[in-house]
Amino acid sequence: MSHLFPTYQRWEIEPEKASGTVIYAKDGREYLDFTSGIGVCNLGHRPEAVEQAVKEQLELFWHVSNLFPQSIQEEAATKLAAASGLDYVFFANSGAEANEAAIKMARKATGRTKIITFLQSFHGRTFAGMAATGQEKIKQGFGSMLETFIHLPFNDLEALSKEIDSDTAAVMIEMVQGEGGIHVVTADFIKEASRICTENGVLLIVDEIQTGIGRTGKPFAFQHFDISPDIITVAKGLGNGLPIGAAIGKMELAEHFGPGSHGSTFGGNPISTAAASAVMDIIFDEKYLTEVTAKGELLFQLLDKELGSLGAVKEIRGLGLMAGIELTVAAPPILAQLRKSGLIALPAGEKVIRLLPPLSVSAEELEKAVLIMKDNIVKTTVTAS
Numbered sequence: 001m002s003h004l005f006p007t008y009q010r011w012e013i014e015p016e017k018a019s020g021t022v023i024y025a026k027d028g029r030e031y032l033d034f035t036s037g038i039g040v041c042n043l044g045h046r047p048e049a050v051e052q053a054v055k056e057q058l059e060l061f062w063h064v065s066n067l068f069p070q071s072i073q074e075e076a077a078t079k080l081a082a083a084s085g086l087d088y089v090f091f092a093n094s095g096a097e098a099n100e101a102a103i104k105m106a107r108k109a110t111g112r113t114k115i116i117t118f119l120q121s122f123h124g125r126t127f128a129g130m131a132a133t134g135q136e137k138i139k140q141g142f143g144s145m146l147e148t149f150i151h152l153p154f155n156d157l158e159a160l161s162k163e164i165d166s167d168t169a170a171v172m173i174e175m176v177q178g179e180g181g182i183h184v185v186t187a188d189f190i191k192e193a194s195r196i197c198t199e200n201g202v203l204l205i206v207d208e209i210q211t212g213i214g215r216t217g218k219p220f221a222f223q224h225f226d227i228s229p230d231i232i233t234v235a236k237g238l239g240n241g242l243p244i245g246a247a248i249g250k251m252e253l254a255e256h257f258g259p260g261s262h263g264s265t266f267g268g269n270p271i272s273t274a275a276a277s278a279v280m281d282i283i284f285d286e287k288y289l290t291e292v293t294a295k296g297e298l299l300f301q302l303l304d305k306e307l308g309s310l311g312a313v314k315e316i317r318g319l320g321l322m323a324g325i326e327l328t329v330a331a332p333p334i335l336a337q338l339r340k341s342g343l344i345a346l347p348a349g350e351k352v353i354r355l356l357p358p359l360s361v362s363a364e365e366l367e368k369a370v371l372i373m374k375d376n377i378v379k380t381t382v383t384a385s
């Protein structure tokens with residue numbers, strides 16, 4: 001018997017090793033991994049430069065505590081600040097923890113309590129993350145939630161203008177709702193929302209945990225829009241598999257996040273920050289991001305061409321290398337078929353197939369994956385009808 005709590009419904013594939021876009025399973029089969037460990041291994045599995053950086057840090061020290069100055073943390077923070085246009089970084093170990101830091105920072109800096117988030121959003125599984133999340137299924141069975149969070153319809157400016165008041169500390173939003181079904185924010189909404197926030201002394205927090213670190217063709221997805229968030233949160237792709245998260249904020253917030261205000265034993269761990277620093281050297285290069293944009297365009301061209309006219313496909317949407325294919329039928333049986341055909345993809349809600357290939361994916365791999373999808377969507381839906 002397994003001694004693990006059954007919190008995850010696990011797949012039938014046990015990985016033995018992984019490299020680039022491919023997972024080699026214990027049963028001898030090979031799979032195209034279009035999940036990247038749920039948006040984590042953006043450079044593919046085991047990229048050499050990151051492995052090297054980790055090995056070098058392993059030879060120096062693994063952990064000393066945040067009571068010591070650590071140049072590897074400063075190095076990673078400098079790169080995050082430069083790429084985001086923000087000033088200060090708090091390192092955590094995960095996305096939910098990065099959001100906790102952002103929420104605490106916003107409440108302390110404004111002295112206000114209300115945080116506005118959106119329906120279908122996902123912000124993590126801690127108590128504040130869960131309360132911030134705009135999906136009922138995440139909260140079921142856990143009793144009363146923190147009252148500080150209000151959920152509004154996504155991209156609804158009227159609802160937002162009505163809700164913002166003198167007790168609103170922050171608006172927290174994803175530029176592309178990942179877990180919630182790949183819904184992209186509209187440019188008009190986010191620009192106006194940002195303006196209303198500034199006008200009312202409300203902080204804008206952009207949750208870049210799934211969209212950040214090059215996923216959409218920019219270092220951070222907010223950079224597709226004409227806005228300047230006060231805080232952004234990242235995790236997932238930052239360490240390419242080494243656990244790390246970060247809340248990155250504007251200069252003015254520093255005075256509210258001084259000694260004793262927040263902390264984490266493992267946050268900013270030197271092995272993880274060494275990995276993050278190496279990841280950013282590769283991904284934040286303009287040429288690399290131009291290639292990601294081109295691959296994203298290719299992916300959407302292929303999806304439109306091969307899947308766009310299938311009866312079971314309702315809508316194809318996304319940004320960069322973050323794609324959602326909304327079906328008219330349930331996604332899980334099709335995802336199971338895809339795995340049998342050698343392609344691993346994710347759900348995002350009941351009817352959406354979510355693709356998060358590594359940014360290092362090749363054109364051939366994109367083409368192969370789309371054809372596997374076409375074949376299986378046709379087969380599964382014909383059999384079902």
Ligand SMILES: Cc1ncc(COP(=O)(O)O)c(C=O)c1O
Nearest residue numbers: 094095096122123124209210235
């Ligand atoms: C947008 C977003 N926020 C927060 C989280 C939570 O991150 P973690 O699982 O690292 O706590 C996730 C994870 O899927 C996410 O996609």
